Amino acid sequence: MPDTIFYIKLFKGGQVPLYQQLADGLAKLISEGTLPPDSKLPPIRKMAEEYGVNNVTIVSAYKHLESKQMVYSRKGSGTFVSPLPVEAIPEPVAKGNLHNFDTGISFEKAINFANTSLPHELFPVDAFKKAFNEVLEREKGGAFRYTDSMGYQPLRHQLCSYLETYGIKTGVDSIQIISGAQQGIDVISKALVQFGDVVFVESPTFYGAAGAFLSRGAKLIEIPMENDGMRMAVLEDYLKLYRPRFIYMMAYFQTPTGISYSMEKKRRLLELAERYDTYIIEEDDFYDFYYNKETPVPLKALDYKNRVVYIKSFSKILMPGLRMGLMVLPKRIHQGVMEAKYTTDISTSGFIQKAMEQYLRENGWEHHAKTMRHFGGQKYRRTLSLAKKYLGGKVNYALPHGGVSLWINLPEGIGAEAFCSRMLEKNVILTPGTQFEISGKDSGHIRLGFCGLDDDKIEVGLKRMGETIDKMLEERTYPFS
Numbered sequence: 001m002p003d004t005i006f007y008i009k010l011f012k013g014g015q016v017p018l019y020q021q022l023a024d025g026l027a028k029l030i031s032e033g034t035l036p037p038d039s040k041l042p043p044i045r046k047m048a049e050e051y052g053v054n055n056v057t058i059v060s061a062y063k064h065l066e067s068k069q070m071v072y073s074r075k076g077s078g079t080f081v082s083p084l085p086v087e088a089i090p091e092p093v094a095k096g097n098l099h100n101f102d103t104g105i106s107f108e109k110a111i112n113f114a115n116t117s118l119p120h121e122l123f124p125v126d127a128f129k130k131a132f133n134e135v136l137e138r139e140k141g142g143a144f145r146y147t148d149s150m151g152y153q154p155l156r157h158q159l160c161s162y163l164e165t166y167g168i169k170t171g172v173d174s175i176q177i178i179s180g181a182q183q184g185i186d187v188i189s190k191a192l193v194q195f196g197d198v199v200f201v202e203s204p205t206f207y208g209a210a211g212a213f214l215s216r217g218a219k220l221i222e223i224p225m226e227n228d229g230m231r232m233a234v235l236e237d238y239l240k241l242y243r244p245r246f247i248y249m250m251a252y253f254q255t256p257t258g259i260s261y262s263m264e265k266k267r268r269l270l271e272l273a274e275r276y277d278t279y280i281i282e283e284d285d286f287y288d289f290y291y292n293k294e295t296p297v298p299l300k301a302l303d304y305k306n307r308v309v310y311i312k313s314f315s316k317i318l319m320p321g322l323r324m325g326l327m328v329l330p331k332r333i334h335q336g337v338m339e340a341k342y343t344t345d346i347s348t349s350g351f352i353q354k355a356m357e358q359y360l361r362e363n364g365w366e367h368h369a370k371t372m373r374h375f376g377g378q379k380y381r382r383t384l385s386l387a388k389k390y391l392g393g394k395v396n397y398a399l400p401h402g403g404v405s406l407w408i409n410l411p412e413g414i415g416a417e418a419f420c421s422r423m424l425e426k427n428v429i430l431t432p433g434t435q436f437e438i439s440g441k442d443s444g445h446i447r448l449g450f451c452g453l454d455d456d457k458i459e460v461g462l463k464r465m466g467e468t469i470d471k472m473l474e475e476r477t478y479p480f481s
Contacts, residue, residue: 004034005042006050018053019060026061030070031086041071041079069241083237090238092198092219093438111461112429115452116316116404122375123319124359124368131358135351147350149342151177151326155357159326162365166287167301168310168328176327176341179348181283181313184327185209185248188281188309189216191340192245192333200238200247202230204436204443206255209248209283218245220438225254227398229261232268239276246279246309251299253286256436256447257407258400266299273307279333280308288317288369290402291377306330309337314356316404317372324348324356376404376451379458383450386459390466404451407433410444414472417442422472426464 008025010018029035042050047058062079065071069089073079082089135143150156156172163170178184185208193199195217201210203222213220221238223230230249247269252260261269273280280299287296300310310328318324329337341347383406387397396409410419416432423430433445450458 005029008051010051010053017060018051019057019064022047022051022057022061023064026065027068027070027086030065030081035081037081037083037085039081040077041081043078072240074240080240083240089241090221092221092242093214094219095214110427110429111453111457111464113448113450113453113461114429114431116449117320118316118372118375118404118451120319122372124363125319127363127368128319128355128359131355131362132351135354135358139354143351143354145350147347147353149347150338151175151348152350152353152357155353155360156326158357158360162360163312163328165365166296166298168298170328174328174331174334176329176337177348177353178311178325178327178341179323179345180315181285181311181325182208182212183323183344184311184313184325185281185283186212187337187340187344188246188311188327189213189218190344191336192279193218194245197245198242200235200242200244201438202249202254203438204256204433204445205248205438206250206283207435209281210438213248222438223247225257225259227259229259229265230269232265232272235269236272239272239278243276244278246281247273248281248283249299250283250285251287252284252296253289253400253403255285256405256431256433256445258398258403258405260296260400260402261299263297266297266302269299270302270305270307274305278307279330282308282310284310284312285316286403289373289376289404291373291380292401296402300328306332309333317369322352322356324352376402379450379453379455382455383448383458383462386462390459390462391469394466394469405447405449408446408448410446411469411473412444413476414444414469415442416444416446419468419472420446422468423465426468428461428464430465 005026008022010021012018026035041062044055044058044062048055062071062073066073070082070086071079072082153172155177156175159175160170160172178187189212193213193216197218198221199213199218200221200223203224205222210220221242221244223235223238225231251266254260269280282299284298287298290296298310300308307330309330311325313325314322327337384399387406394411397406400406410416417434420430420432431447433447434440434442437443453461
């Protein structure tokens with residue numbers, strides 16, 4: 001530690017409080033680089049002795065710098081200089097620029113790549129009709145009574161067996177039935193988030209989740225993504241500076257990028273959550289849609305420290321209108337989340353839960369999942385083939401090997417919203433990447449959903465996209481032609 005730290009001049013009896021004078025002096029040394037990143041500040045008692053002030057003055061100075069994220073404290077170890085230069089310290093976002101892209105045209109007549117739902121012809125309607133009738137025959141009017149707020153216990157038993165196929169071993173007392181993943185996110189926010197709390201999210205991220213966090217008064221910090229998950233060095237630096245209420249993420253086929261986390265990053269994420277005493281919300285919308293032989297391993301399956309809230313939606317794999325999902329909850333937050341769920345809607349529809357349990361008991365899970373996965377895989381491979389034909393050499397996109405969409409990077413100089421607007425003129429609906437950016441910045445990405453369209457429409461849409469890209473690039477090169 002440089003001796004200059006003890007040369008800061010304090011003027012006792014002045015208008016500026018002593019703690020503020022000391023904090024300003026330390027801030028100057030940090031900004032100049034005299035105090036290097038992650039260097040340890042002197043202990044409170046030593047600083048107080050050197051400056052002839054009481055301990056409270058030093059504590060107040062350190063807390064003031066900590067509120068500006070210029071220093072961070074480590075329990076039992078002391079106070080340290082920020083790992084980041086002052087100008088690189090992120091400002092939490094308290095108000096997002098999340099919005100829906102207004103198409104202004106009829107969905108029925110358009111080639112709608114914004115849709116991520118699967119065709120309703122694939123829904124197991126007959127099997128559910130049978131399940132509905134059997135529940136009504138068995139229970140009569142009792143089928144419509146309220147169930148336990150945590151959910152219908154026989155259904156929770158069935159879901160324990162389902163989760164075990166993905167390596168998640170849990171008991172019925174840890175499962176909370178919810179009315180869809182979005183409700184799960186909102187209930188978690190209601191239970192855990194207080195006004196001004198910081199929440200970490202992936203960048204880009206799902207606008208529905210970000211909107212829920214912001215609506216509860218949270219401030220968001222974005223963690224940049226790499227091709228195998230969050231940039232862990234950045235995540236740890238930010239964890240030192242902030243104490244997030246939780247980290248929100250998707251381990252497989254992330255919305256909107258399609259990125260899946262490597263095993264190394266999943267393990268590292270759990271280590272960091274434990275070290276910095278925070279929770280992780282893992283949302284699973286698309287894990288069932290994997291198109292290679294390797295079955296996904298959810299983060300929750302590796303969660304030996306009980307740091308992960310796992311939220312599973314059944315909207316994609318079964319039917320959106322069921323409004324059904326589940327949460328697996330760590331014991332330490334279980335009671336608070338249960339109370340938040342109860343005050344939200346008492347319980348998820350008892351009749352739907354009983355029908356779901358009947359359906360699973362008679363049909364199991366894997367047969368329908370294989371059908372949906374086979375369909376999605378065919379669409380995925382067909383879309384990749386057509387994208388290569390019409391967009392090859394024009395755009396970049398990763399190969400997610402799962403999910404229901406591609407994340408396409410447009411050529412430099414072509415903005416996503418401008419491109420989507422031009423495509424609307426050709427009766428093609430796309431989702432601009434700005435919809436997933438909290439800041440609203442245009443990174444030149446679009447999301448292209450492929451599961452809800454016939455192959456011929458996919459081909460026509462991609463052909464029109466390629467032609468429009470060529471036209472927009474030509475206009476940039478010869479603006480007055």
